[in-house]
Amino acid sequence: MIQAEQEARESSLISRKTFKRSGHLIFVGTVLSDDIEDQLARFYKETDSKEPLLFDFEQAEFIDIPALVNCIATLVQRKENNLETFLGYPKAKKARDFLDVWRFAEAVNRATKTPFELFLLPEDYHYLAEQQEAYRGVGDGIDALEYNPDWNENPNTKRNFFEFTTFSSGKHDVMQTEPLFAAPRNESKRWTGALIRQVLMKHLGSEKPKDDIARVIIYEAISNAVRHPKARIIQVVSHFARKAIRDDEVNTKRTSMEAEKKKIEGSLRICVWDDGDSIPSTLLNVLKAGKNVRAFRFPLYMYDAIHVRVRNFEGAKLREIVVNQSEDLTAASTEARVLLSSLYPGISRTVDDQVPAVEPYENAAPEEPNLYLDWMPGMGLYSLTKTVLDQYQGSLFIRSGNYRLLMEMAHDAYRVQFNVHYKCTITAYPEVFPGFRGNLITIKLPIKGIT
C-alpha cells in the first residue's frame, strides 16, 4: 500500500514547480521557528489551507530545532485532516547532515506514522542515500556528544546524544519508540551520564548542581507532557547552538593554548513536544466545569509578580499588565492568562480529579487518615520555571493552542520600573491560524563556559 503510494507520488511529477506560490513556503538561510510560523500565517491568510503545502528548505543553511518540531506538528495536524504536505531538502550539505545526524526523517516517520519518503519531494530522494560528513566526533565534549563514530547500532546508547527521541503509548516496539510512562525517568537518567554532565557543567556554569537539568528540567518538562490529555506521542530533541567552529578551526585551535580559551556564545535548546490537548484548553475545561485548578495557597510573599505584554501576531501591543502568581482564575479567564497560570505554583488540572486515597503509613494515627491530604500537585512546571529562569538565567517558551508564551527574568530597568520578578510576552495568533497541534515547550539555557 505504502509502496504503491510512493510509486504513485514519484510518477505524479510532483516537484517544486507544481506548487502554487501561496502553498510554496520558501525558507532561506537560518530558519527559526518564527520563520515557519510567519510563512504559515501567510499561507493561512491567502488560502483556505486545504491546498498542498510545501516546506521548501532548499535554500536553508541551518534549520533550528524548534523550527523542525514546528514542522513535525504541522505535518501531524495536516495528515490528520487528510491534507497534503511536502518537504524539500536543503541544497547545503551541512544543513542536510544536521538533519541526518539529528534523525529528523525518523522523527517525522514516528510522529506521523508515515514513511518520510511520502513527505519528501521525489526530486530530493537521492539525498537520503548519501553519507553525512560534517560530524566526526572530533573535538570537545559537545562534538563527542553530537556524534559517536563508534556507535555501531548500539541500542543502549545514541549515535547523537541530542537527536530526536520518540516516546509513544500503545504497543511497545523495542527498536522504534520507548513507552510513554517511562519517558521522564528514562530521558532524565540519560542526562546524568558522565559526558553530558561534564558538558553541562562546563558550558552552563560549573557552580550549578550536576544533575539539576536532568532532575528538574528534563523530568518535569516530560512528565508535564505525559500528563496532557490525549497525549500519545512525545518527542524530545536538543541542540547546543554555539558560534560555528569548523573542524579545521578545531584542529588549529589545539595548537594554541591562547585560542583554546576562546570564549563562546550560544545556548542549549531543549524541545519537548507532545500531541495532547493544549494546556489552556485543558485548564479552561476544568474551570468551565466549575471546578478548581488551584491546589493550595502559599503565603503571599512566595508568589512572584510578572510583567506581561500581550501582542498580536504582527507584533503590535494589545495589552501590558502586571500580574501576580496568586491571582485566581475563573471560567471567564482568557486563554492567554490560563496559559500563563500553568506556570504558577499549585495550578493543575488534576486538583479535582480522582486521586488515589493516601495509604495509611505504618503506625499512622488511624483516626486522622486525611490529616495531610494537601497533596501539592501543580508544582512541576513551577519548579521547571524556577530552575530555568532563576538558576540558569534562561528562558522558557511554550507554544500551545492559539498562543505562544515567552518567559524570562525581569532585569534591571524592568525589575525596577514594574517591580516584577519575571517578564512574559504572549503572542496571540490570528483566527485563521489553526490551533497548534499539541504542546511545545522550548527551554533555552545560555552558554557561559569557554571552549
Next chain:
Amino acid sequence: MNYVSLDIRIGVSGVRQISTKRVKFHDQVAGLLLKEGAVITRVGSQLTSPIDHKKYVHHSAYIKQVLADTLTVASDSDGPLNLCIIDFTSNAFVSVRDPLLFALADGIKESCENGLCVFFAVLLSELPGPNSSSFQQFERMKELLQPEFAVFFIPDSGDYHDFSSKRQEMPKFPEEYRNLIKIMYGDPSSKLERKCIRRLGHFQSYDPQNGTSRCRIYSYYMIDCENELSFLFSDWWREHGNGYKSILFDLKNNVSFRNVVKAFGSERDILTERIVDVLQSVDLRKAVMQIGKAVLVLDAFETGSTLNHYIKNLRAVGIEVSNEVVVCINKSGAKISRCGDNHIYGFVSRSGESELTPCLQCNLKLPFLPESHESFLRIRAFDMFHMISFSSWEPEPLEESPENKDLRYDTLPVFSKILEDFGDWIGFKIFNLLHSNPLPDDFFVIHPDEADSTALSNKLLSLFDRKLYIVKIPKNAIKEAQLAGNSWNRVVSKYQKSEWVERLSSVGDAGAIILDIFKGSGSTLISLTRLLQHFDKAPFCYVCLVDFDPGQEHLDGSAIPKHPLYNWYNPRVLLPMWR
C-alpha cells in the same frame, strides 16, 4: 541521645525492613552529628518509607505525612528526639523531584513548630541548585521559624549545606561522611569487578600486526559502569597522569569508558581523541605532537598486538607515546602487567579468550556479533549447546521433580553447572529481556526456593544494584498447594509466620515477575500464579532459562507474557489433577 531515621524508597510501593547495613550507616551518621562521646540510640520505625510512583508524580506532599507520622510515633514512645535522618541515598538524585523536596521543607517546618524534632539531616547524593524552588523554600525557613533549629543537606561528598538558624562548623565531617558512604555503597573497584561479565557468542577480532582475524566464543562486557570507571580513571590519573596533556584512545567496544575519558579530557582541557582520527588527520597529529607525550587508553589488553601496532604507527608519524597504558580489562592474568617497556594498568583482570581455529560457527555461517552490546535478546542454539557441552547431563534431581516420579525427566542439562559457569551472562540476558519491555514502576521477583533459581535470582540482585525484592516459595508449600488443587488458603495459614508469607504480604502494589529455571509442564507457573492471586496480586510476566513447552500460550486461562531465554520442545505430560 536518640535519633530516628527514614529510609526513603522512591518508586517502591511495599514496606520493607531497613537493612542492618543501613541501620549501621545511620548509627554512624548520627554519631558524627550528635554530641561527641554520647550514647546514641536509634528509635522509631525499623521499616523503609516507600513513595510509590503515583504518590511520587501526583502527590509530592505525601512525604510530609511520612515524616510527621514517623516523628509522632517515635516521640510518643521514646520522648523528645535529638535528630531525624532523612535518607534519600538509596535513590538516584535525579529521581528526587524538586516538588518532593519542596514539600519536605514544609514537613520539616511543621515538625519544628510542633516540637517533634528540631535537628534534621537530609542525605542526598548531591545538593539541589541554590535557586531551585526547594532550596529557596529551605532558605526561607530561617525567616519563618522562631525556635532554634538545624537542617543539614548532606551530599555524598560530605560538603554539607547548613540551613540552620545558627550555623555550625563541622570541619572533619566531610571526610568522615565520605568514608561512611564508601563503606555503605562499596568501593568502585569491587563494583566494577561485579559488572564485568563474560558473554557467549561469535566474536571476531583483528590482529593489526599480522593482518589476520580470529574468532572467539567469549567476549567481556561492562554493564552500566560510568561512575566506577570515572572514579578509577581519575584515581589513576592523579597518581600517573601528571604532566600529560593528551589522551589517545580506542574504546569502540566500551562506550561508557569512551564517555568517561572524553568527559575527563574535556574537564581538564586535555586533548582526547581516537587513535584512528589522529592517525588520519594531519592537523590533529600536529596538535598532539606540539603538546607532548600522549597516554594511550584501550578497552582491553591481551597479547599486545594491537597496542604495539598503535605505538608503532603513532611513533612513525612523530607522536611520542607514554609507556604507561590504561586498559579497562587486562586479560594477561593480572590487573597490572608489562608488555615490553610498557606498563599496562587495568581496572579489571580476566583470563584470555581462546582462539577458535577452524571456527565451527564460521562453518555454520553464523553471523558475527558486536562486542559493544548484546544484539540478541535470547540465547542462540549454538550458545545453549555450548553451555550444555560444558555442564553435561543428569536426571532431574529428585527433590525438584513432581510428586509422581514417573513424570520426572530422565535427562536434563546440569543447570547448576551452567549457572556456575555462565550465570552472570544468563542473569544479564534476563536483565536485558526485562528492560526490553515496559517494566512496571515497582516489581519483585518470585520463584521456587530451589538452589538453581536462587543462584539465578542472586545474579539479578547484583545487576539491579541489590535493589531487587525477592520472594522465595518453599518447594514443599508449592507441592502442598498443588495437592489441594492449587488452593493456597490452608497452605498460607499453615505458613503464616514464615518469612515468605511476610515478604509476600509486604510487596504493596509491586508487579510480580515469576522466575524459574525451566518450564516443563507449567505446573509451578500455575501454582505461583494462584498464590499471587491469593494475595490479590497479578503476575506481570514469567521468565525462565528454558521453556520445554513453548506452545503453551495461555496456561490456566491467564495470559501472562512468557519470556523464555530458550525454547526447546520437550514437554512434561501431567496428570489432569494439576490443571
